[in-house]
Amino acid sequence: MKGADLYSSGLGVRFTPKLMVKYVLLSLGVVGLLVFGSGVASQSSGPASQQERFVVRVPEDFPTIQAAIDAVAEGGTVLIGPGTYREHLKISKSLRLRGASQESVQIQAVDHRSVTIDIDSEKPIQVSLEDFTVKNKGFLLSSGIRVGGDVQALIERITVSGYEDGDGIRLSNSMSVILSMVTISRNRTGITIENAFSLEDINALIQDATITDNVEGISVYLWSGHLVVRRSLLAWNRRVAFKLLGGWLGGLVATLEENKITQNMSGIHLGFDRDPILTLAFLTSQNQPEPGPRVIIMYKNQIIGNLLYGIALLRGECPETGESLLKDDDPLTTRHGNAFIGSENEIRDNGKGDLCPSDFHWPPGFRK
DSSP states (O other): OTTOOOEEOTTSOEEOHHHHHHHHHHHHHHHHHHHHHHHHHTTTTOOSSSSSOSEEEETTTOSSHHHHHHHSOTTEEEEEOSEEEEOOEEEOSOEEEEESOTTTEEEEOOSTTOEEEEEEEEEEEEEEEEEEEEEOSSOTTOEEEEEEEEEEEEEEEEEEEOOTTSEEEEEESSEEEEEESOEEESSSEEEEEEOTTOSSOEEEEEESOEEESOSEEEEEEESSEEEEEESOEEEOOSSEEEEEEEOTTSOEEEEEESOEEESSSOSEEEEOOSOHHHHHHHHHHTTOOOOOOOEEEEESOEEEOOSSEEEEESSTTOGGGSOOOOOTTOOTTTGGGOEEEEESOEEEOOSSEEEESTTSOOOTTSOO
């Protein structure tokens, strides 16, 4: 933080201008997606012509969802009627994909090593997924939803389940994504967010989600970006509810607020998994400066009744996590201007310990 003006927030968090920009960008992404959603809905009166169809229906107009996606106009809406659809969907243009309900519309995987809904584009697009279930029925190494490229995505009221050796949802590389009121269960990893060795940020908001009975609930591997997880339930995940690896040399803002993290093997794992020397060499080779500070903000979370730890730094003192990634001279709060900030967290009744290592300089709001 040398040489930078500092600003204070109401949470007692101090930000550089770069971190303030990250918050602004995430807010703009949220606004843009909401405007996109309402704009598409306003066109629901019907297609302008056979060549320019802004609303198409499955199965009334097209027998498959992919055929409807291909036919709908840029920025249009695909309405999916009740039924089970065994398809591999590819989306590379702006549209709204809306089912009748999570209970009545199910999109199923069709092959091993595939992604059921793959959203990707080199040009800027906006995509909204709403009101259906994505499910795997026994295919190996498959994933539910992948979002990558220059995409703004709004995913709400979606259930993703059954990808037991893959990802429920994978967010990769440059994008802004909102996951709202999603239910993610029985996957190897519920939600994976990663942009390792990418110079583009990911801005992601996960809110009012239910993430249960996965091997790992949320796994984050970010060079830099901004992640918010709020008002969500993470429970019964068989290894860890939330794992954050990244912010190598800084450049990451992660905020956890008002979540309930309970009855998992472990609640939260925090660590690095890249050699800082190699990371700096990569930045130098790309003529890029060192990113800004890594900031982890946690407040008003309940981290209760997990089998191992409430919060564990991935270093030798916490061997039961199965991972040891931090060196003793690499604490989160001292390297490269990192900040670890928290208040009003309830951390109790975790089997091996609420905080590990217990002698780490945990911030106010973590101790009883």
